[in-house]
Amino acid sequence: MKLGVCYYPEHWPEAWWDEDARAMVAMGLSVVRIGEFAWSRIEPEPGAFDWGWLDRALDTLHRHGLQVVLGTPTATPPKWLVDADPSMLAVDYHRHVRGFGSRRHYCFSSESYRDQCTRIVTALAERYGNHPAVVAWQTDNEYGCHATTLSYSAGAVRRFRRWLAARYGDIAALNAAWGNVFWSQEYRSFDEIDAPNLTVTEANPAHRLDYQRFASDEVASFNRLQVEILRAASPGRDIIHNFMGFVTDFDHNDVAADLDVASWDSYPLGFTEQFWFDDDCKARYLRQGHPDIAGFHHDLYRGVGRGRWWVMEQQPGPVNWARSNPAPLPGMVRAWSWEAFAHGAEVVSYFRWRQLPFGQEAMHAGLTLPDRSTDVGGVEAAQVAREIAQLGPLPAASRAEVALVFGYPSVWMSEIQPQGRDLSALRAAFEMYTALRRLGLDVDIVAPGADLAGYRLIAVPMLLDADAALATKLAASGAQILIGPRSGSKTRDFQIPAALAPGALQALLPLAVTRVESLRRGASVGVSIDGVAHGVTRWREWVRTDLTPRARFADGGGAWFSHGKAHYLAGWPEPAMLRTVLRALTEAAGIATTDMADGVRWRRRGGLCLAINYAAEHRPAHAPAGAKFVLGGPDLPPAGIAAWRLA
């Protein structure tokens, strides 16, 4: 449990560096990320490296005992490089070249740019691979951010064709898999295939899905290129990437397979403002962020990182990039930090050490101000550092009793062919997660390929491409299994299964979905559960089965089916219905639940339980009688936290 910070020595007078390092240590920070956007300073002219400043920066930090994460600067190639090879730029859906002048201005499929990355990463790794300050590397920065996963460049199309040839072997197989007989979309060779952009009406969803898979693979191979260089030249250091919250355009598991540690960038207020939450929710959590944004990602990246994960960038105050950018509630930076440690983060690193007076992020807060005084975030970080010292080592983060199965390709499918608005697989996973945590539960978010043994409850909220391997693992798990609608509704080729949805999951329940409907905002279909009125919104299904439904829609159709330990929801439940279903399943699974007050969340590490209050008012911590508080107490003020040891 360490605190860190993102620092840009190149932004500040060299005369300030020593004092900055001293102040970091005084604040309780021990990890410093540097370098990830510094290409134009490392190589100001083609081939002419300037290592001096970076040598001195590393030495300064090292002198103060700070551990350095060194970033590869490949997210920001300098202008001379772009001018020498404009083909390296990405091309957007509308065929506009995405130009120089901000960041992430490259196409993952550019082979010439990959060569440039090899060159610069090799140079960096050779120079600093064994530097004593360097404890870890970060590859690039926020892959996929600013919608950069997909590029429609000529180079991307060229590599897409090769990727397809490798995947399908012959064109007839591709035509069959994509269903190209529909609308005469058949190809005679891989060379006839273009990117799926600027079609007259929607492109073939299978075409789009493969383009997304290809693009995801391109991110992974792009990252792997750097990892291989770093691993060879810098033994013993962790290799990390900082994933961006709510970016799902590529499969993070595939990238993380090559990493030692997963990390993510946590901006709860910006995410709350920019994502799907309704106005009421945005207003309520204006200065705290939706209470599950941080937790959802923590639990996701713990899985992605195979247990090892950091928060690489933690919001320290107002950000600059949302439509509106409120200040966090006093105490909120501390609370977010503790939420991360509660979920098992190794490091929480704030972004950034000091607010910059210029550039695109000039309005982004730091731990300190442009005039070098300490900002609110810095005060709270120091408090966290003191609390960490005071608490001493915590128990290991517990494996949860509940798993939530989440897969990136399923998100792509649900977005490529939404059928109805407002319910992607991502949003469904998030809403399921909220329902679980409002019952006081810890949750592991796991990939479909993960080991599921030992869980007592496994939720599969909306996994369109659930396959036989998963079905087998679910059946073998012994857990209560909650399957949401659309799960298993598509094969790997994005086709409806021959025996209809839920496809391979029919091994768990004998039922077939014969019809689905999506519902406009405001519409719902009533469901009665034990005489209580509930409802589904956005999605409803009709099921053919011999099972007697456990709950029915108003028109008599089954809404909730159970078969042994497997349960199927034939619609997307409103929160109260989902809570009712989950209560029944946790009871069956022997899992204790707690009805958490609105805005309060728990997370356990072994015998320690942390409670965090995201509400803007006081809330109870729900601590059990006899809880021994090591932080806070039974009443949680706004942004308050408490921790107690369980009996």
Add this chain to the structure above:
Amino acid sequence: MKLGVCYYPEHWPEAWWDEDARAMVAMGLSVVRIGEFAWSRIEPEPGAFDWGWLDRALDTLHRHGLQVVLGTPTATPPKWLVDADPSMLAVDYHRHVRGFGSRRHYCFSSESYRDQCTRIVTALAERYGNHPAVVAWQTDNEYGCHATTLSYSAGAVRRFRRWLAARYGDIAALNAAWGNVFWSQEYRSFDEIDAPNLTVTEANPAHRLDYQRFASDEVASFNRLQVEILRAASPGRDIIHNFMGFVTDFDHNDVAADLDVASWDSYPLGFTEQFWFDDDCKARYLRQGHPDIAGFHHDLYRGVGRGRWWVMEQQPGPVNWARSNPAPLPGMVRAWSWEAFAHGAEVVSYFRWRQLPFGQEAMHAGLTLPDRSTDVGGVEAAQVAREIAQLGPLPAASRAEVALVFGYPSVWMSEIQPQGRDLSALRAAFEMYTALRRLGLDVDIVAPGADLAGYRLIAVPMLLDADAALATKLAASGAQILIGPRSGSKTRDFQIPAALAPGALQALLPLAVTRVESLRRGASVGVSIDGVAHGVTRWREWVRTDLTPRARFADGGGAWFSHGKAHYLAGWPEPAMLRTVLRALTEAAGIATTDMADGVRWRRRGGLCLAINYAAEHRPAHAPAGAKFVLGGPDLPPAGIAAWRLA
């Protein structure tokens, strides 16, 4: 009165065809449309035709006694054709080439593509022109769908210049007609004229109007090319095109002039979700569709088809293309089918036989499911088939007492120069139609050039280009004539008439519109009619006349003028005001009206009256005392229908 279905043998194993045909017959279907997207199967390599599968498909259908509508596949040219001649692709307003990968990826003005169409249609017509199964041909598919009428390609501009030269003779005439002296838009030759896209601010409305007229003519000549080939090679077969609902970008009358039968594709739920209806209406008719969408189009295409018309594609369950896609109410597929027959359809053909497990339309329901079982739509279609058999031949569809004059160019004018939001000529026509049908009236929607003799009431809701020929016919008709605002407000050249609006219609009423205003949503201007408070929304006019207004605005201006049998509304009436006006006019015309309950619609065929309930609750059929029911009864359940013989 036949039932049909759209079938794609190429999508399914050949081993299934025979059973499919058998099942169609068992369901009561007798017409099958095939082939319209099958180019890549008919000609998998350039010039190498594969007729075998199509021969066998036709023979299979024929063997079961099914009648085939064979579609020309020109809406989906295969990739090899596009690659050989990329100039055939359309170009959008933003100069993006609209690429391969879905459908309708061609420019109507591409002469090389017209040659390709000639080639493939000739080959098809020669092979199957006299096949005993083939009873009709469908040209292409849904002209104009996906905003494909207008293309801004170089080829289109070239032909536009020729079209202009032919229309105007010399450039001075064009400059005068377009008013090009305004803003120095004058041209020195036709070769200087471009398409009206990507101008700095709005383009000259006359320029846009002629571009739309040109594009409309291109659709007609493109279609004519196919018709001429088919007529020559396939004598005795009907030639049909399937128009798409609410597509008004080209003049359907011009295309239909070359056809034997007009048909349209009826998707009431998708249209309700996607078009202008307010949220309340969309929620109320979520699973039924707005009660006038089907009727409006039926009555429109009866006119377009000069009495002969089909529904070529009838929604059989949820569709895939709206923002949300609810399932129809149980019974709704049956009700829509009967509404079509009530209006005089020769054939109602469902789209599609079986839901496809792949492709862009995988989430579109069929009459049967991907697992070959029967879906809800199939059950209802079979019920309709039984009811048709039970009822026997119906009387011919009655000529209505009421005509509604509707012209495509007027729609273009109202959209090119809207002056205010939310009131195109299309929407005005639709709202007028609703008002008439809520009074229990049958309506003929007729083109401005149609014969108007014999009608008792003629509504001209918003015909911007009403001309002297129409005025003469209206005057001669002897009918009560209701003229809505904006009618006659523009000459053929899109100019304000010298004597002001309503221009040529001043022959009917001595008045001149001196000023118009458009009103934002929520704003209205009060009108008092016989002491009752009414109002207009969206549009209001000031009129100079010696006539005494029959109703006045709150500020004293005239809102409703009558002169003999001609009536003029100087604003767009709210529903209650329109109803009041129509009641007065129908009374004057000696037409009986009925105040229909919300959601109930009538349509007569000779002595038979059908009633359909679009409400989600029970409604009265409003059958007269002594009505002899042949279907249903006096109470209509949701989606219910009833039919009775008039005394």
Add this chain to the structure above:
Amino acid sequence: MKLGVCYYPEHWPEAWWDEDARAMVAMGLSVVRIGEFAWSRIEPEPGAFDWGWLDRALDTLHRHGLQVVLGTPTATPPKWLVDADPSMLAVDYHRHVRGFGSRRHYCFSSESYRDQCTRIVTALAERYGNHPAVVAWQTDNEYGCHATTLSYSAGAVRRFRRWLAARYGDIAALNAAWGNVFWSQEYRSFDEIDAPNLTVTEANPAHRLDYQRFASDEVASFNRLQVEILRAASPGRDIIHNFMGFVTDFDHNDVAADLDVASWDSYPLGFTEQFWFDDDCKARYLRQGHPDIAGFHHDLYRGVGRGRWWVMEQQPGPVNWARSNPAPLPGMVRAWSWEAFAHGAEVVSYFRWRQLPFGQEAMHAGLTLPDRSTDVGGVEAAQVAREIAQLGPLPAASRAEVALVFGYPSVWMSEIQPQGRDLSALRAAFEMYTALRRLGLDVDIVAPGADLAGYRLIAVPMLLDADAALATKLAASGAQILIGPRSGSKTRDFQIPAALAPGALQALLPLAVTRVESLRRGASVGVSIDGVAHGVTRWREWVRTDLTPRARFADGGGAWFSHGKAHYLAGWPEPAMLRTVLRALTEAAGIATTDMADGVRWRRRGGLCLAINYAAEHRPAHAPAGAKFVLGGPDLPPAGIAAWRLA
């Protein structure tokens, strides 16, 4: 105080001209603007001028004693010119060439187009420079309208690089000023710099700001080119440009520095519909326009024109270009005219003489109708003419006691880096203006460089780039000074000042802004002033200071600071809070205020006070006891005006 009109002889039969001129005189008009879009008539073929019609038009107007403003036709180059040199066209953000077919289709940076302008303006000036009818020239038309200030053409980039080289001297200075070390945006030479469009995410704000400054300078130099020709060839005539309301993309002061008179085009109804006002406000002022739109611009252009200003185009009825286009309230054209004279306009010129039956503006009202009869606007203009005659010369427009400092670059900064929605510097200035005028105050809107001596209250609502020179002038003014948030928050290079905001204004108050937040719509932060609950919306700041706040936020932070005569607001006040603050400051400054009824506005000229009622209901004029009315009386009907002499 003259009335004028915009007239297009080229649009009408020559036979009508004489009668038109006679009717203008009869209506009381004495100034006529002509020619500004007539290039294709002046030079129908390259190099072949046709002066005949223009000679005769000028002579006709002159014969009737009308004074002519002759416009240069450079806003509408003819097609032959565009075809001969397509490089003259502007290019939009998405790299689309903005084509011929409307107006303003040129790039300010096109050197070849500047040559063409030199040629045509020289020809015009030589021919008519000493014509006795010509009293003034208008350069071009509405610079910047239709978002035409910024062009991304190759020519613009070329000149931008030259402009940068001149501004910065060497590239290191630019890199430092722009903070290009951030994200490796550093350049090695000016030739590497592109326009800031189509970047992957937002471009560097300093890059954008300099591109806007460059573009603004291009407008000024483009205009200067014409001014120099006109001044040389047409001595003694005023040179004017007609700025468009709410266009702020270039610095109007820089353009006006070369002019004799500033003028603007006043379309209160269209502006109300199209700009930021909420639905309730748009509904309330549907037919009157927001009561401060006209006044704000009048007071702005009086400053821009250094005291001399006109309304070149006054809305005379419904316009054609807003989403909806209502008719003005009866009397409103008269009221707008008087509001202009009350603020000191030399001329109010209506747009246009006659509604045109064709072209993009066919639905735009004129003073007369296409059938040559007089429209409502014409009747009201004649009334104004009679009232002017009746009143005789008015006192000079008073210098106000209150100045509002407004700078165009500050608007650009606030829009380039908004940080939060709904609060640009323009909108802040407008809301401050409203608050002042609701207190019955006259306001001078002044540039930051203006002389501030003699004002009693100076408001600096949101001047991001407030600098030391301004601070010095403010301190020296002796006035009460109200500084709004964000003022002084950026240096000239768009950087945060070293000592934090309000930067140079810290010379007035010892405080530093350590944090800002922006708030979503609906959110506010409570402020208590003397026990009364108030609030700020959209923007809130945290301040570090030894001053005791005069008002505090609910969380204890200071909301209003005073230091001597300087006052700082640490948030954007709700109207009631702003009114409370202004009341305190006006009292301190010894300025009398009046609580004006909603919709009523005053403006004084010496001892004469004019009151105008923008409400749709009767309102009191708030005339003091004993006021001697020369127009109207103490009760103002809707659109009513009154004028009285002060004691």
